[in-house]
Amino acid sequence: MPPGITTPAADAPTLSAANTGFMLICSALVMLMTPGLAFFYGGMVRVKSTLNMLMMSFISLGIVTILWVLYGFSLAFGTDIGSVIGWNSDYAGLSGIGITQLWDGYTIPVYVFAVFQLMFAVITPALISGALADRVKFTSWALFITLWVTVVYFPVAHWVWGAGGWLFELGVIDFAGGTAVHINAGAAALGVILVIGKRVGFKKDPMRPHSLPLVMLGAGLLWFGWFGFNAGSWLGNDDGVGAVMFVNTQVATAAAMLAWLGYEKLRHGSFTTLGAASGAVAGLVAITPSGGAVSPLGAIAVGAIAGVLCAMAVGLKYKFGYDDSLDVVGVHLVGGVAGSLLIGFFATGGVQSDAKGLFYGGGLDQLGKQAVGVFAVLAYSLVVSAILAFLLDKTIGMRVDEDDEISGIDQVEHAETAYDFSGAGGGAALRTTASSTAPGTTAAPKTKKVDA
Numbered sequence: 001m002p003p004g005i006t007t008p009a010a011d012a013p014t015l016s017a018a019n020t021g022f023m024l025i026c027s028a029l030v031m032l033m034t035p036g037l038a039f040f041y042g043g044m045v046r047v048k049s050t051l052n053m054l055m056m057s058f059i060s061l062g063i064v065t066i067l068w069v070l071y072g073f074s075l076a077f078g079t080d081i082g083s084v085i086g087w088n089s090d091y092a093g094l095s096g097i098g099i100t101q102l103w104d105g106y107t108i109p110v111y112v113f114a115v116f117q118l119m120f121a122v123i124t125p126a127l128i129s130g131a132l133a134d135r136v137k138f139t140s141w142a143l144f145i146t147l148w149v150t151v152v153y154f155p156v157a158h159w160v161w162g163a164g165g166w167l168f169e170l171g172v173i174d175f176a177g178g179t180a181v182h183i184n185a186g187a188a189a190l191g192v193i194l195v196i197g198k199r200v201g202f203k204k205d206p207m208r209p210h211s212l213p214l215v216m217l218g219a220g221l222l223w224f225g226w227f228g229f230n231a232g233s234w235l236g237n238d239d240g241v242g243a244v245m246f247v248n249t250q251v252a253t254a255a256a257m258l259a260w261l262g263y264e265k266l267r268h269g270s271f272t273t274l275g276a277a278s279g280a281v282a283g284l285v286a287i288t289p290s291g292g293a294v295s296p297l298g299a300i301a302v303g304a305i306a307g308v309l310c311a312m313a314v315g316l317k318y319k320f321g322y323d324d325s326l327d328v329v330g331v332h333l334v335g336g337v338a339g340s341l342l343i344g345f346f347a348t349g350g351v352q353s354d355a356k357g358l359f360y361g362g363g364l365d366q367l368g369k370q371a372v373g374v375f376a377v378l379a380y381s382l383v384v385s386a387i388l389a390f391l392l393d394k395t396i397g398m399r400v401d402e403d404d405e406i407s408g409i410d411q412v413e414h415a416e417t418a419y420d421f422s423g424a425g426g427g428a429a430l431r432t433t434a435s436s437t438a439p440g441t442t443a444a445p446k447t448k449k450v451d452a
Helices: 017-044 047-077 110-132 138-161 166-170 178-196 212-234 241-268 273-290 296-313 316-320 328-346 365-395 402-407 409-414
Strands: 079-081 085-087 428-433 446-451
Touching: 017 047, 017 110, 017 212, 017 273, 047 085, 047 110, 047 138, 047 409, 085 138, 110 138, 110 178, 110 328, 138 166, 138 178, 138 365, 166 365, 178 273, 178 328, 178 365, 212 241, 212 273, 241 273, 241 296, 273 296, 273 328, 296 328, 316 328, 328 365, 402 409
Parallel strands: none
Antiparallel strands: 079 085, 428 446
C-alpha cells in the first residue's frame, strides 16, 4: 500500500463481501506466480539443473508460509517500532485475530490482507534463485531463505508499506513492490553471487535454455498472476484505482516486450522467444511500483524504457564478470530501479495520490524521495545478503562440489532427473553423426549410442 493515499473505504468501514472475494482471488493469482516463476526459470537452465531450479522456487512456498504465520506478518505489519520494524503479539501465529476483524481503514478482514501479503513474501526470495542456478546446495538455499526473509524482507516490507515505516512516512511510492520485492531480490542476488562465484564454464561453455516452451509458459503464468499482484495491491475495488493499475500492467508489459524485441533485432539481428518472455517480465517489474501513479500513456513510456534498459543490462555480467545465471540483476534489479525512479517523472497526481512527477509540474521532489527508497533498499539488501551468503559458505558451504556441478545438480541434490529417456532405445539415446559419404551420394546416417 503506497503512502500519500486516501483509503478506499468510508469512515467506520464494514466488511465488504465483494472486496473480500476480489482480494482472495488476487491472493490466489499471486500464489500462482511462484509456480509460474519456477517454470520460467526451469526452462532457462540446462536439462541437468531443471528440477533443482523448480524446487528452489517451490520450497519458498513452504518455508516462507510458516515463517509468515509465526512472526513475519507481525514484523512487517505490526505496530511500528522506531520506523524500522513492527510487532503485534496478536499477529504472531495469527492467534489473536478475529475472523471478521478488518484491516485498518479497509473493508477486508485482517486474515485476507495477511494472506495476500504472504504471497508477496513467498515469491520475493524465489526471484533470487534464478541468479544462483546450477551450483547451490539445496539445504543451504533453504537456510538462506529462512534467514533472508527474517532479516531483510520482513524489515524492508515494513519500511515501505508498514504504517510508521520510514520510507512510508517519507512519501516513497511503491504501489506493489518495486523496492520491497524486485530491487530487494535483485540486490540480494548480486550480493550472493559476488560471494559464491561463477558457474564452472561461465563464458566458455554454452549455457542455453533447454526448453523455451517452458520459459514461455512460465512467462504467461507470471503475466496472468501479475494482475492480482498489481491490481490487488489497492486492497479493494471501490474507486477505480485498481482498474487503472490493471490497465497499466497490460500496457507497460506489452510496450516492454516490443521494446526488448526491437532492441534485440537491432543489436543481434533476430526476434527471439527468450527476448519476448524476458521483455514481458521486465515490463511487469517496472510497472509494479509505478502503475498506480501514471497514466496509460505514461505506462507505455515506463514499459518501453524498462524494456530497452533491461535488454542492455543483461549483457553487463559478461563485461563485469559476475555470473547472474538467469538475469535476475539485469531484469529485476534494473527494472525495479527504472520503474521506481520513473515515478518521479511520470506521476500524474491524479490516480493513487496527488504526488506529481517532473513532467507534470511536480519538480524534483518526488524523484528525490524515490531515489532515497531505491538506494536504501538496494544497499541494505546487497550488503546483508552478501554477509548471510558468506556466513553460510564458511560454515555449511553454499556450493556443491565442482564434479557434482558438472555431472548435474538434479541427480546430486534430488536423486531425480527432469526427463526420463529410458524408452528411447532401452535407456540410451541415438545420436546421428556426420556421414563420411561423398557429396551428392546417399547413404544411411551413422549412429552411435550415448548415455541419456
